Amino acid sequence: MKTSKKLGLALFLLAVFVLVxxxxxxxxxxxxxYTLTSVALLSIGSAGVWLTxxxxxxxxxxxxxxxxGGYVSAILMTQAGFSFWATLPLGGLxxxxxxxxxxxxxxxxxxxxxxxxxxxLTEVARLTALALPVTNGAKGITSIPLPGALSIGGxxxxxxxxxxxxxxxxxxxxxxxMMVASYAVLWRIVNSRLGHLCRSLQQNEELAAxxxxxxxxxxxxxxAISSFFGGISGVVFVAISQSIYxxxxxxxxxxxxxxxxxxGGLSYVAGPMVGTLLLYFGWDLLTVAKDYxxxxxxxxxxxxxxxxxxxxxxxxxxIGGKK
Amino acid sequence: xxxxxxxxxxxxxxxxxxxxxxxxxxxxMNVLNFAHGQMFVFGGFVxxxxxxxxxxxxxxxxxxxxxxxxxxxAVAEVFLFRPVIKRSKRDESTMxxxxxxxxxxxxxxxxxxxxxxxxxxxxxxxxxxWDMRIIMPYDRILIGFLAVALIVAFIAFMQYSRxxxxxxxxxxxxxxxxxxxxxxxxxxxxxxxxxxxLAGLVGGLLVAVTGINLGMGGPTSVKAFMMIMIGGAGVxxxxxxxxxxxxxxxxxxxxxxxxxxxxxxxxxxASLMVFLAFRxxxxxxxxxx
Amino acid sequence: MTAILQVxxxxxxxxxxxxxxxxxFDVQKGEILSVIGPNGAGKSTLFKLISxxxxxxxxxxxxxxxxxxxLAPHKVAxxxxxxxxxxxxxxxxxxxxxxIIVAHHLRSKSSxxxxxxxxxxxxxxxxxxxxxxDEIVDFLGLQAIRHELASNLPxxxxxxLGMAIGLATKPTILLLDEPFAGMNHDETMTMVAxxxxxxxxxxxxxxxxxHDMPAVMKISDRIVVINFGEKIAxxxxxxxxxxxxxxxxxxxxxxxxxxx
Numbered sequence: 043m044k045t046s047k048k049l050g051l052a053l054f055l056l057a058v059f060v061l062v063x064x065x066x067x068x069x070x071x072x073x074x075x076y077t078l079t080s081v082a083l084l085s086i087g088s089a090g091v092w093l094t095x096x097x098x099x100x101x102x103x104x105x106x107x108x109x110x111g112g113y114v115s116a117i118l119m120t121q122a123g124f125s126f127w128a129t130l131p132l133g134g135l136x137x138x139x140x141x142x143x144x145x146x147x148x149x150x151x152x153x154x155x156x157x158x159x160x161x162x163l164t165e166v167a168r169l170t171a172l173a174l175p176v177t178n179g180a181k182g183i184t185s186i187p188l189p190g191a192l193s194i195g196g197x198x199x200x201x202x203x204x205x206x207x208x209x210x211x212x213x214x215x216x217x218x219x220m221m222v223a224s225y226a227v228l229w230r231i232v233n234s235r236l237g238h239l240c241r242s243l244q245q246n247e248e249l250a251a252x253x254x255x256x257x258x259x260x261x262x263x264x265x266a267i268s269s270f271f272g273g274i275s276g277v278v279f280v281a282i283s284q285s286i287y288x289x290x291x292x293x294x295x296x297x298x299x300x301x302x303x304x305x306g307g308l309s310y311v312a313g314p315m316v317g318t319l320l321l322y323f324g325w326d327l328l329t330v331a332k333d334y335x336x337x338x339x340x341x342x343x344x345x346x347x348x349x350x351x352x353x354x355x356x357x358x359x360x361i362g363g364k365k
Numbered sequence: 366x367x368x369x370x371x372x373x374x375x376x377x378x379x380x381x382x383x384x385x386x387x388x389x390x391x392x393x394m395n396v397l398n399f400a401h402g403q404m405f406v407f408g409g410f411v412x413x414x415x416x417x418x419x420x421x422x423x424x425x426x427x428x429x430x431x432x433x434x435x436x437x438x439a440v441a442e443v444f445l446f447r448p449v450i451k452r453s454k455r456d457e458s459t460m461x462x463x464x465x466x467x468x469x470x471x472x473x474x475x476x477x478x479x480x481x482x483x484x485x486x487x488x489x490x491x492x493x494x495w496d497m498r499i500i501m502p503y504d505r506i507l508i509g510f511l512a513v514a515l516i517v518a519f520i521a522f523m524q525y526s527r528x529x530x531x532x533x534x535x536x537x538x539x540x541x542x543x544x545x546x547x548x549x550x551x552x553x554x555x556x557x558x559x560x561x562x563l564a565g566l567v568g569g570l571l572v573a574v575t576g577i578n579l580g581m582g583g584p585t586s587v588k589a590f591m592m593i594m595i596g597g598a599g600v601x602x603x604x605x606x607x608x609x610x611x612x613x614x615x616x617x618x619x620x621x622x623x624x625x626x627x628x629x630x631x632x633x634x635a636s637l638m639v640f641l642a643f644r645x646x647x648x649x650x651x652x653x654x
Numbered sequence: 655m656t657a658i659l660q661v662x663x664x665x666x667x668x669x670x671x672x673x674x675x676x677x678x679f680d681v682q683k684g685e686i687l688s689v690i691g692p693n694g695a696g697k698s699t700l701f702k703l704i705s706x707x708x709x710x711x712x713x714x715x716x717x718x719x720x721x722x723x724x725l726a727p728h729k730v731a732x733x734x735x736x737x738x739x740x741x742x743x744x745x746x747x748x749x750x751x752x753x754i755i756v757a758h759h760l761r762s763k764s765s766x767x768x769x770x771x772x773x774x775x776x777x778x779x780x781x782x783x784x785x786x787x788d789e790i791v792d793f794l795g796l797q798a799i800r801h802e803l804a805s806n807l808p809x810x811x812x813x814x815l816g817m818a819i820g821l822a823t824k825p826t827i828l829l830l831d832e833p834f835a836g837m838n839h840d841e842t843m844t845m846v847a848x849x850x851x852x853x854x855x856x857x858x859x860x861x862x863x864x865h866d867m868p869a870v871m872k873i874s875d876r877i878v879v880i881n882f883g884e885k886i887a888x889x890x891x892x893x894x895x896x897x898x899x900x901x902x903x904x905x906x907x908x909x910x911x912x913x914x
Contacts, residue, residue, distance in 0.1 A: 100457055147642035154397045154598065155645065157460065158590040159638070165587045166634040173628045235769035235776070238756045245745045248707070252739070253823050254731035254760035263766075293583045297399070297464050304461040336472035344445065344465040351453035 058218050063211060075210040079282065081322045082217035083275040086224045088302040088314035090271030093228065095308050096237070097264050098244035099149065103160030104272045105296035106167035107137040111273030112280035112290060116183040117176060126189035127200075130277050137273030138266040145265040149258070164296040171288035182287035189216075189281055213282050220278065221315070224271055229311050231267070240264060272299075305346060307353020316354055367498045373616035374609070375505055378512035379567050381608025383585065384592035385519055385601065386563030392536035392599035393556040396446055399463040401564050402585035403470035408434050408565025409577030410478040416485040416572075423488050423573060430569035431562045438561025441466060442554045467582065474579055484576030508570045515566060516605060523601060532556050536599060591637060597650020606648055658683040658718060658859050659704075659735070659827055665712035666699050666883075673699040675883040676713060681827065686853055686860045688874040690867070692904055696883035698740070698831075701863045705737035705829050706730045717827070732760060734826035738816045740835065746805040750796060750815055751787055753804055757822035758783040783822075790818050794848060810841040817848070821856075828852065830862035834869045842866065846873050871895070879903070 066074055087104050094101035111133035118124035118132060148159045171177045188203035203209045231237050239260055242250040251257050280286045298321070306317025324342065328335045350356055383405060390398045398404075411433050412426035449462050489503040523529035532552050534542040543549055571577060592611050596603025611633070618629030641647075657680035666674040674696045681687050691697050702708040704715050706725050714723045722730050731737075745753050761783070762769070764776035791800050794814050799807060804815060813833060820828050833849065834842045846869055852858045864870050870877065871891045879887040879894060881903040887894055894900055 095457075100460065144638070147638055151641065151645050154391070154395075155594065155641075157397065158594050158598075159641065162587055162591055162594075162634060162637070165584065166631055169628070169630045173631060230770055234772070235759075235762065235764075235780070236766050238752070239759065239766075241748065242745050242756050245747060246743055248727075249739065249743045249745065249819070251727040252705070252707075252731055252737050253757040253819060254728050254736075256726075256728045258726075293587060297467075301461060301464055304457070308457075333476060334472075336468060336475060340465050340468035340472055344462065344469060347449060347458065347462045347465060348445070351449060351458050 055222065058222070059215070063214070072210060075214045076282075077323065077326050079210075079214045079217045080279075081319050082214070082221040083278050084299070084302065084322060085315040085318040086221055086275040087272045088299050088306075088318050089224050089228050090268035091299045092303045092308070092311075092314040093231070093240075093264055093268045093271075095303055096232070096240045096244060097261055098152070098247075099261070099265075100153070100157035100300065101160050101265075101268065102157050102296045102300050103163040104268075104299040105164040105291035105293065106160075107141065107269040107272030108276030108279065108295070109164075109167045109171060109286075109288075109291040110140060111137050111276030112286045113171060113177055113183070113276075114273070115277040116186050116280050116286045119186055120183055121176075125192070126187075126277075126281055127192045130274060133277040134270040134273040137276075138270040141266050141269035142262055145262045146258075149261040149265060161293060161296065164291070164293045168288045168292060177288070180288060182285060182290075184285040186280060186284045186286070188284065213278070217278060220274065224274075225311065225315060232311055301343070305343070305354060307355035310353065310355040310358075313353055313355050320354060367495075368500065369616050369620050370613075371499045371501055373613035375501070375509040375612070376615055377609035377612025378509050378516065379571065379608075380588065380592055380612045381516055381605045382512050382519075382563055382567045383589045384596070384604035384608045385516065386560035387589045388593050388596075388599055388601065388604040389532075389536075389556055389563070390560040391593070393532060394442075394446065394450065394459075394553055396450075396459045396463060397590075398560065399460065399586055400441075400467040400470055401560075401589055402582035402587075403467050403474065404434055404437065404561050404564040405568040405571075405585050406577055406579065406582045407437070407470055407474055408568030409572040410474060410483065410568070411565065412569035412572050413483045413485055413577065414478070417483070423485065426485070426572075427566060427569040430565040434565025435558040435562040437565075439554050439558040441561070442557035446557070447550065447553070467586070471579065471582060474582075478579075480579045482576050482578040483572065485573055488573050505574055508574050511570060512567070515563070519563070520601065528552070528555060591633070594637065594641065594647055597647030600647075600649045603647055603649035656683055657681065659861065660716040660719075661704060661713075662716065663713035664700070664703050664710060664715060664723070666696075666703055666708065667711040673883050674703060674880075677880060677883075677885045678713075679878050679885065679888055681859060681861050683859055684853060684857060685875040686849065686862070686873055687876050687878065688870045689861070689863045689878045689880060690865070690870055691880040693865075695881045695903075697863045697865075697880065699883075700880065701737070701829065701831050704861070705735065707737070731823060731825075734824075735829065736820050736823045736825035736827075737829040738820045738831055738833065740831040742809070742812045742816075744804045744807075744812060744815050744819065747803065749801050749803055750807070750818075751791065751800050753815060754787040754790055754818050754822050755783045757819040758786060760823050761786075787822065790821050793821075793851075794818050795844075809836050810838075810844075813837065813841075813845065814848070821852075825858065827859040827861060830860065830864075832864055833862055834864060834866040837866075842869050845869075849873055 062078065066072060087108055091101045091104050114133040114136045115126070115129035118129045119126060144163065148156060151159060172179055177183070188209060191198050191202040192200040203212055206212050239250070239255055242255060243257055243260060247257050276291065302317035302321055303314045304317065305321055306313030306315065325335070325339055328338055331338050383401070387398055387401045390396055408430040411430040415421050415426035415429045416423055445462055445466065446459060449458055487504055489507055491503045493499070493501050493503055493506055523533060531542070531547045532555070534545065535547055535549060535552050539549065568577060588611065592607035593604055594607070595610050596605070596607030614633050615629060618632060622629050622632065659681040661677060661679050663676045663678050664674060665672065665676050677700060689697055689700060699708070703710055703723070705727070706715070706722055707727055710723045714721050716722070717733055717735050720733070722733060722735060745756065748756065762779045764773055764779050769776040791797055794817065796811070796814060796818065799811055807815065817830070817833065830849070833845055837845060849860055849862070850873065853860055874891055876888065876890055877894045878885060879900050886899050886903060887897045889897070
């Protein structure tokens, strides 16, 4: 079992870092880079949402943090001359910080109450971006420079994106590296004591408190990590499109983040990644259906819900015979 | 001042009606109906089609909206929500389903009605003007009164009819209601139909005043969620209170805060957060719903 | 003997209703003290007050002289005052052993970040928790169901698991909420023996709130009786059985024949 898992992981990394770029170069389908980069970035956001599910909270506010992270990066780069590489962690940290302030009151809510507040949060983030002077209202922030060179101690680790022959490939590699790192963190959280405590919180908050778990602190900590993920995915999205508007991430995006988790499966670490890939790619493939794209997409989603209510990855359990 | 109150009441009456439908569905089945906003938009387009396209009277349009949306709600409950609720392990599964239905309705609206803003010809002309203190077009006043009448009718129905009483029993304690012989499946269906019908009716009312478009679905759901959070989810009085409070806050905000740009909703949300920190169950809700 | 836990005039009002009215008593170190009373006497509320799961309306509870009333529940647990639950409150989707291991939280020396990166301290902690969990499993005789999913357990085992979770925190005083409820005679006797061994072999102080009279008479060093939210008697089992006020309270209630 252990070796098969290692093998699977090695195959996955090989596919993501080598096979995909080779295949794209061979077929000339460069447009796939954008799709796959988006999938990678969105799965980082969904990883965060999945983590909040893991403490028993339905998070439909990830779009707010993606937007926030994007704006922080855009503002720092265009108005304070920061490098993209500095804004990447800063955008995430800013979101984590804000989420602590928001999380302290709202994480006391459970079930649909929490879900509703987070949904409203997305709308509020959009309205804030419209209203604040620093975000430049509806006009948004445009002509954001591409990521510059990243060098440490005179050694250039990553060259300036603007000088690259194929910045699309560079963005793709950046996004999947971040995705792999995020899921490594997620996997580690779930399989360490922190994850066990999260599960205890998900299953019974009162009992968790009675064994001495500081439930309020743990909830906020997890929500902050989740929001960090949302923030960094937003930062890279903005770097790719070189622009951000208040409507760059809206309620639909927040709902989508949640759906990716559901579709993949809430009890599997890889669930949000698989869900994002399926739904985003599915949506992309369905563009051929033109006007009927949305209709087919939503029908497929409803059908999926009826057939596999515990997520696509629950198929693996069925095959594996674990009921 | 009087103008702000009048605007607030006009908005509040419509909002309360939307929130009532949402809270009814929530209280009966513990389903957060994401598609509520889309149902509202759909209802608006039905009235638009009947009145503007077929040239029939406005009342016929409203009736058509009510009937079609009620049927839609019943179908969604019987064929989608009921089986999923019975089979899935987690409550949240119904959220995915509701979101799927919301997307589906958006798609249908786009295909059938298109994405343009639609409205019907004015149903009443003229403007009410009380000494420049309250200025309000007559059609708005009529729509406001219709909304209030519908709220009153709904309360009376829930209070005095057999069906309404059964639904209230069901909302209060599902198990007990079942033991008392209430047919849970039947009343869940009726409740869902009724909730959808209310959403459709508000859509029909609004199309006569400001018109309606495809993009209004999501934001309407968000507003409805806010209302039932203010009032307390699953409580009829809470939905009405939440609707009027939000309507009033919007009216006040748009007047007083307009100088600072569009920050009304920001202020409303911030106050909501503070409020929920002290009273998580809303004004009239049960603790932890 | 010294009083380890002091309940001083504790009061709880819900609206106009007084559920618990100025109840006072001491729990001595190393004793098993039971709180009994007819249905609706306020036992459950009193229990939640002592374990600090509800805020007080008046009075206070002192543990080793320090006030624990109105503290967050996890802080009270951290001080060594740990409760079990009346209902079948366990972590349902974990196995018995996982339940007990996770409950060792208070004993971790490593930080959460240490656990995240798998520091040597964290690994030492995990090894210790595993060993300790196995020891608790053995102590309570749960070997056969060690790897069973908690949601599949029958009632009697659930109660034992609840106690195991409490033990994992290494409490100084364990508060048991109706530990015998819903048990048959044999299960009750096993539980009585286990509670006695907690005190005899592990030096724990035990406070329990209970309904089952014969078990309480058998297990307790001292008993506090409450009725209508007020303390009406306190003493050894023999004293309580002979107390006319207690008999009256129980005869006046609906469930009269509970073993007096």
